[in-house]
Amino acid sequence: MKVGIIGLGSMGGGAARACVAAGLVTQGHDIAEAAMRAFAAEGGQAAATPGALAAQCDAVAVYVLNADQTEAALFDSGAAAAARPGTVFLLCATMPPARATAIAERLVGMGHLALDAPVSGGAAKARAGALTIMASGSEAAFARASVMLDAMAAQVFRLGPEPGMASRMKIVNQHLAGIHIAAAAEALTQAIALGMDPAQVIEVIADCAGTSWMFENRGPHIAQGDYTPLSAVEIWLKDLAIVVDIATEVGLDPVLARAALARFRAAAEAGFGREDDAAVAKVYARAAGLALPGVA
């Protein structure tokens, strides 16, 4: 079993290393040379192009930013054309369900298998092979992808036979996660403004009903003033926009998602788009003339 990963960023790079750690021959490709060199230094094989990678692999996971990049990586680059028939492609980027469906259909039309397979868990869990993967697709796609899924995930939810079903679940996850990051930033900024120690706030609230996965994960970034981008502000411009679009289609007004999106947009406009998404706290702090830990 030979596996490949296109996109060696914080999630894909982590997942690729988890595949190596699981004993799989793992090829990796990234548009950034440095990411490929780093991967090769840790037991992976660098592939010069997506096509070269796909031609040699039984299962290929695509860890890029969105649907457009997924199409570019698979079709414009020649990866899908170069792959042997029956190769399974895992679509791991967050995208509108309809796009996942369309990409999967195009792959199937080329004689391949496709799994809609967005992930959750963050960079640390990606590297540990402990992601949660929401997956939907044919039995054949699941069967062919199972070794790779096991290497990357602690938990795989099988959400049905049709690509798109898993992406729909991922959108619900992003809906909540995006609001929770902005809420964590808002509440921690307020706590700091009240003279509280953010590290103590995180410790206490983690044990209370106000906690969230994002509060516990991103809160420490704010408390420590570390905005190294594991997941960047600009990702939420994309993902919350998908949430709002889908809500509008079904006649709902997602007021909290819209409010969170506006905060991330303000953060991007203030120049924090490439920083860790916890930098949305800086928008609150600036408006209040408040100094955050570690922020000049």
Added chain:
Amino acid sequence: MKVGIIGLGSMGGGAARACVAAGLVTQGHDIAEAAMRAFAAEGGQAAATPGALAAQCDAVAVYVLNADQTEAALFDSGAAAAARPGTVFLLCATMPPARATAIAERLVGMGHLALDAPVSGGAAKARAGALTIMASGSEAAFARASVMLDAMAAQVFRLGPEPGMASRMKIVNQHLAGIHIAAAAEALTQAIALGMDPAQVIEVIADCAGTSWMFENRGPHIAQGDYTPLSAVEIWLKDLAIVVDIATEVGLDPVLARAALARFRAAAEAGFGREDDAAVAKVYARAAGLALPGVA
């Protein structure tokens, strides 16, 4: 050691039963006769008035709705006047920190001890004696209250020597918790509108980065259509208003807290104020013409 609890609602009633289960002689008082009869049937002692209760107890916890009710229970009712000097009073309601400080000072002025002691964890944990208690006050107050704290809580955070410090932490908790309930309602309503099974959504998201304590606790109320009020919509009108007031004092604009407050206000205006706070989902559903599980 004799302990007393004023206010036998879902939190106070649960905490009172936890004190009984811990082997403490426990008096309870509530303005509702039925709540006292139910408590007496489960091993507690019903006290006819707050004064009668306080006169016989070493430690008295006040589990009412807010600062005004706490003052009424302690001062207007004669409880503080009837208590023996050195009785410790635990202020368990959510209230503005300045009000907790003022009430504690008034108790100390009467020769008593006071602990600012708001709680978190919900009705089930209250009954199990497994609350998280955020507490601040003098060493003497902590020492006198310790048996009762141990009976009610799995975790007691000692947040400093001054009453008000614990209430400040509780406000941060409510800030997050209120947003998270509204977010859970928004995202689950959207999932239902997309044809997804809410029970499956809860199972999957609980394992993903989009989860929160409130999502996992209140989500099932929406999935099962059970709006029995363990914590009512109207509580958030009060608590989120405190959050917004305090934010304004420190120059912050808590846009998400304001958005969540507006949702709870809409739910109350639609007649759901006394229902479980998960009923905020009905506001989203009505506007979209969507049927929620179990809602006619």
